[in-house]
Amino acid sequence: MLSVIEPIVVCVGVLVALLALAAGLVWLERRLLGLWQDRYGPNRVGPFGLLQVLADMIKMLTKEDWIPPFADKPIFVIAPAVIVFTVLMSFAVIPFTPHIQVVDLNIGLLFVLAMSSLGVYSVALGGWASNNKYALLGGLRAAAQMLSYEVFMGLSLMGVVMLAGSFSLRAIVEAQQGLWFCVPQFPGLVIFFVAGLAEARRIPFDLPEAETELVAGYHTEYSGMKFGMFFVGEYLGIVLVSALTTVLFFGGWLGPVLPPLVWFFLKTFFFICLFILIRGTFPRLRYDQLLAFGWKVMLPLALLNLVVTGGIVLAKS
């Protein structure tokens, strides 16, 4: 009986923790951006502005829930839920500690890649269903961008799979007992992180919602909590990419003295802050630069990394 209840408890716990984390992240991002840009950020509601998140949530929930009459209604309503759903599903195979993991699939890594690629549907369909020119352009841009960067995101992970000899994320973490993969797979790490930035549609790759040209991109027509769901999806995406970077390249829960969960949290937190720092410092790319960078620089680099890793593994044995 216990074996049935345990994954359920873990599952609900993980999902609730994630949603709380995504909300907290909005606050963290605004505070950190404030710090790095020499201003305050939210500091009025509650201690350190912490209750700002709660206030924002209440505001979003009670805002006018706008379903435009010119939109494709069912798709318009479902699209924001899809992105929250796919990101939450991805976390099913992330090993937080040796014991806290919803399920350890032997195809874990493929599962994450599959789920994160389903996220494309959300933004593409949301943009299309809005029946608004800005939204349509944003949706198209998002689709083309996420597809392009997915190719070498998968390629960059090939080296990790080769070294660990498994797709199971737990096996990948355990294979890093001696040496974290960020050392032998440093090019893979860089390529993966850049692809992660693009997949999460963050600056410098946030062209789908470039506010200077497309108003708000694919969610121009969204309001209230439907807009909020795109937001939550984006922040959960940041957590997902950070957690994946930790698991695949930085030894997941491995670390001395402190308990595994603390190590996992600290490492993930570091990458989340890196995401925010990048947002605070980089300008936005142009769309042709973005695609050219992906196909002409990152894809050959990822292939090169694959060949070199193969050669090194071969030479070592």
Added chain:
Amino acid sequence: MNGYLPILFIFLVATFIGAAIIVLSTLLSRKNWTPIKLMPYECGMDPIGSARRRFPVRFFVIGMLFIVFDIELIFLFPWATIYDKLMIFGFVEMLIFVLVLLVGLVYVWKKGALEWQ
């Protein structure tokens, strides 16, 4: 198949969360629609024409490139898991495969499919 039960469970919970947020926002929100709000947003101008119009074919090209390269990627994944058993055979195989991939990439590049002008 037993290992996939938690996946089914997280599927149900994640679907529930998504649906719950949508329902909640429908229930809690106010409705105050005016004729101006019923127009698509175009920076305050009256919209010109429908949004269902032609858009650059390059987006389709990117989509096609993605399918080609992603399928080749799928062939590489199983290869990577058993690389430690294939060794020299696997390495040469992979070199040939990546070479084919590269030829494809160079062809696409030279044809100008990667240019956005």
